[in-house]
Amino acid sequence: MALVRRCQAGDDRAFDELVAKYRTRVYAMIYHLVHNEQDAWDLAQDGFLKAWKSLDKFRFQSSFYTWLYRIMTNVSIDWLRRKQIQGAQEFDDSVGLHEIEPGSDLAPKSEPHPITKLERGEVRQRIDAAIAKLSPEHRTVILLKEMEDLQYHEIAETVGCSIGTVMSRLFYARKKLQTLLKDVYENL
Numbered sequence: 001m002a003l004v005r006r007c008q009a010g011d012d013r014a015f016d017e018l019v020a021k022y023r024t025r026v027y028a029m030i031y032h033l034v035h036n037e038q039d040a041w042d043l044a045q046d047g048f049l050k051a052w053k054s055l056d057k058f059r060f061q062s063s064f065y066t067w068l069y070r071i072m073t074n075v076s077i078d079w080l081r082r083k084q085i086q087g088a089q090e091f092d093d094s095v096g097l098h099e100i101e102p103g104s105d106l107a108p109k110s111e112p113h114p115i116t117k118l119e120r121g122e123v124r125q126r127i128d129a130a131i132a133k134l135s136p137e138h139r140t141v142i143l144l145k146e147m148e149d150l151q152y153h154e155i156a157e158t159v160g161c162s163i164g165t166v167m168s169r170l171f172y173a174r175k176k177l178q179t180l181l182k183d184v185y186e187n188l
Helices: 002-008 012-034 037-057 064-082 114-132 136-146 152-159 163-180 182-186
Strands: none
Touching (some): 012 037, 012 064, 012 136, 037 064, 064 152, 114 136, 136 152, 136 163, 152 163, 163 182
16 A cells, blocks of 8 residues: 555656556456457556546555456446447346466476367367356456455445445356356366
């Protein structure tokens, strides 16, 4: 929070430090929403600019990370809406991989069998394609929960809705993914 206070006092270098601290996580979150590397970097830059201009409005009522992600999420969803990239409209409620085993930093690494690598890549592509079919709102909550491992209240703060809405969106997003990926998880 000291960096944020320095930024609010006009220290440009402190904001550079904040950007350096969060840019990778911000890019990953945005990339999972837009599925385009260049667009994700452009949106991250737009989001950081918006955060810089709004820094005086940050009141330390949530973590800076939550506040920043809310800005990035809104910038991304606005862009998706402008580009008219929409998921299936059956609901009105408009991955970095986390497969690291405990002790993996100390354990010797072995390469998976080429067929295993190919199968994992195909499954990852199917999952990414299924997530891309979700509406931006559903995609956002599923990524914030499953990829960023945020709690319900953090997601609610980030996207600017109630916890009940977050739970509803997660339910419908998971239900849609379950339908889209039924053949994948039945064969695992």
